[in-house]
Amino acid sequence: MSVIVLESVTKRYESGAETVVALDAVDFHADRGEMVSIIGPSGSGKSTMLNMIGLLDTPTSGTVRIDDRVVSDFSEADLTEERRSGIGFVFQDFHLLPMLTAVENVELPSMWDTSVDRRDRAVDLLRRVGLGDRLTHTPDELSGGQRQRVAIARALINEPDIVLADEPTGNLDRDTGATILDELTRFTDEEDVAVVSVTHDEQLVEYADRVVELIDGVIQG
Structure with a gap:
């Protein structure tokens, strides 16, 4: 069973008298243990x-399912909990808090759940x-590649079903990017x-199990 499914998802934005269709009847799925890359030009949706997929927006029409549960049936509390525990995020700009150590940054998404201690998992x-010797280092003491490794660890702290990576190698040189992609593939x-x-990044496409091309809000092929 696919962990995330989009069924005929359309998203329209009203801009004055103009309607912008960002997504047009998109069908998509991703399975556990699979890496899927979404490619397309800027403005493609x-x-x-x-x-x-990250439950940060709702479709104008169509259905989003997580583990065969219809997301539109979720309460706000359900959405918050699913985003917190079921989905991990990796960003191009790392988004680490500069005053926290590496291990504290990794623990951060779990700190609101007082029923569990995630320090051992963070370590x-x-x-x-490969950052066992950098646990107490702050982001300014780490290289770009090391910061992205911290971000990957943080995305996995709550044992999510889905990890969303937004241009994860965008700020890295090719060799460092390859290392990061090796880590993502392994996890x-x-x-x-x-x-x-x-x-x-065409390099990321090389690591994907499947590639989805999006142009003008429509999946190609």
Whole structure:
């Protein structure tokens, strides 16, 4: 069963007298253990599609399902909890808090759940990405590639079903980008998560199990 499914999802924005169709009857799915890359030119609807998958926006029409549950049936509390525990995010600009150490940044998404202590998992994840000797370093003491590894560990802290990666190699050189993609690929298998990436980077496409091309809000092919 697919962990995330979009069925005929359309998103329209009203801009004065003009209607902008960001997504037009999009069908999409991603399975656990699969890396899917969404590609397309600027303005093609990639970010809107990622927001739909990440439950950050709602469709004008169509259906979004998470584990065969219809998202439109979720309460606000359900949506918040699903985003917190079921979905991890990796961004181009890392989005680490500068005053926190690496391990504290990784723990951050779990700090609102007082029923569980995630410190051991945070340490384990950082060790698995080769940062066992950087646990107490702040972001300004880490390279760009190391910061992105921290971001990947943070995305996995709550054992999500889906990891969304928005241009995860955009600020990295090619060799460092390849290292990051190796890490994402490994965690896709080890954690059995669905990784959905939005990218302009052909290097990331090479690592994907499946590539989806989006042009003018329409999936090609």
